[in-house]
Amino acid sequence: MIEDVNRVLLPEPTLRRLPWYLAYVNMLHGQNIEYVSSTQIAKEINVDASQIAKDLSFLNIKGKTRIGYQVEHLATELSNFLGFHEVHKAFMIGVGSLGAALIQDSGLMQYGLRIVAGFDVDERIIGTEICGVPIYDVAQLDMRQKEYGADIGVLAVPVEHAQASADKLQRSGVKAIWNFTPFRIKVADDVVIQNTSIYAHLAVMYNRINCKK
Amino acid sequence: MIEDVNRVLLPEPTLRRLPWYLAYVNMLHGQNIEYVSSTQIAKEINVDASQIAKDLSFLNIKGKTRIGYQVEHLATELSNFLGFHEVHKAFMIGVGSLGAALIQDSGLMQYGLRIVAGFDVDERIIGTEICGVPIYDVAQLDMRQKEYGADIGVLAVPVEHAQASADKLQRSGVKAIWNFTPFRIKVADDVVIQNTSIYAHLAVMYNRINCKK
Numbered sequence: 108m109i110e111d112v113n114r115v116l117l118p119e120p121t122l123r124r125l126p127w128y129l130a131y132v133n134m135l136h137g138q139n140i141e142y143v144s145s146t147q148i149a150k151e152i153n154v155d156a157s158q159i160a161k162d163l164s165f166l167n168i169k170g171k172t173r174i175g176y177q178v179e180h181l182a183t184e185l186s187n188f189l190g191f192h193e194v195h196k197a198f199m200i201g202v203g204s205l206g207a208a209l210i211q212d213s214g215l216m217q218y219g220l221r222i223v224a225g226f227d228v229d230e231r232i233i234g235t236e237i238c239g240v241p242i243y244d245v246a247q248l249d250m251r252q253k254e255y256g257a258d259i260g261v262l263a264v265p266v267e268h269a270q271a272s273a274d275k276l277q278r279s280g281v282k283a284i285w286n287f288t289p290f291r292i293k294v295a296d297d298v299v300i301q302n303t304s305i306y307a308h309l310a311v312m313y314n315r316i317n318c319k320k
Numbered sequence: 321m322i323e324d325v326n327r328v329l330l331p332e333p334t335l336r337r338l339p340w341y342l343a344y345v346n347m348l349h350g351q352n353i354e355y356v357s358s359t360q361i362a363k364e365i366n367v368d369a370s371q372i373a374k375d376l377s378f379l380n381i382k383g384k385t386r387i388g389y390q391v392e393h394l395a396t397e398l399s400n401f402l403g404f405h406e407v408h409k410a411f412m413i414g415v416g417s418l419g420a421a422l423i424q425d426s427g428l429m430q431y432g433l434r435i436v437a438g439f440d441v442d443e444r445i446i447g448t449e450i451c452g453v454p455i456y457d458v459a460q461l462d463m464r465q466k467e468y469g470a471d472i473g474v475l476a477v478p479v480e481h482a483q484a485s486a487d488k489l490q491r492s493g494v495k496a497i498w499n500f501t502p503f504r505i506k507v508a509d510d511v512v513i514q515n516t517s518i519y520a521h522l523a524v525m526y527n528r529i530n531c532k533k
Binding site: 204307 | 335338339342343347350365366367402403406408416417418422425426428430431432479480495501503514517530532
């Protein structure tokens with residue numbers, strides 16, 4: 108049962124590698140390739156074959172000796188396992204440059220995240236729509252939550268409003284906050300927090316560039 | 321000298337924490353607060369005070385006993401140290417949903433990344449502009465590189481074109497590739513690779529949500 112497997116708390120490194128395998132087997136599927144071995148995945152993705160076998164052992168999927176995994180089946184199982192086939196409703200809090208960009212990114216929908224509404228304090232954008240997604244006054248958050256029942260709050264507000272916005276989101280009943288701000292927000296134990304500060308990655312990249320000069 | 325310090329290969333965890341401190345002290349600066357101690361930063365950010373002192377020791381900055389760090393000075397030093405005050409010219413390869421979104425995100429410019437041109441294969445967008453950034457045919461990459469001299473290639477193409485696009489970028493002479501695809505591209509030793517697969521973060525978040533159900 109997929110449901111049972113999904114309840115297992117997986118190590119974060121595994122959860123980060125599984126989408127790499129998925130991207131690769133999706134590509135193979137597009138090339139009409141039928142079978143792939145963990146050795147082949149390992150070669151292409153630069154991850155140890157034994158690590159791949161271990162990661163995939165969390166799924167209910169078996170490769171055939173000497174033939175490997177059936178590509179289409181592996182892609183479906185990985186996608187299901189990772190929750191990409193389900194629809195997770197989300198609110199976007201902060202519809203500035205990054206927030207608006209995320210609403211427009213259709214890629215998120217392919218990975219199971221549907222942003223159903225955006226919230227902001229800027230009167231110039233409240234009442235408008237971006238790609239069909241309505242933008243509301245953030246004061247309406249609780250009211251709109253009753254209407255939409257969003258599980259996830261995506262946070263892209265200015266740093267000084269990050270904690271207050273996170274608090275509002277928690278009170279509205281979201282189960283998780285996807286934090287795109289570089290601020291370390293605090294949440295209650297029963298709320299999942301996922302930090303994705305793309306700007307912090309720039310710092311790593313700049314340092315590596317300077318060191319190679 | 322800042323230049324010397326910047327050539328030191330810093331541990332990635334440190335490089336990822338420094339922007340958190342920067343975000344926090346920028347907020348304090350906006351509130352006209354003059355001094356902050358590492359203990360106070362620790363409390364707000366959930367990082368050990370000793371760890372913070374260690375991280376900040378990479379910078380040429382000293383706190384005063386019992387008073388702590390001067391907020392404005394710390395913010396400037398952190399931003400300089402992280403390279404956010406320099407301008408790094410970048411090409412966006414793949415101007416689909418995510419690529420277009422990143423071109424529109426003015427936040428990147430605040431962190432020192434200026435996307436100077438976009439490249440795509442889609443004739444409907446070649447020759448257009450997004451927020452003043454021209455979109456060229458990807459076949460013009462080498463030619464445009466002579467014109468712009470971009471150091472960084474930002475990759476947001478479909479998975480099946482990720483490696484070929486990365487190869488093209490390398491041949492054009494970029495020093496680093498910021499890879500937003502979930503594909504594990506291979507690059508030469510002298511090219512910096514930074515993987516930022518925001519969709520992989522969704523997999524981690526979904527798993528954590530399911531485990532708390």
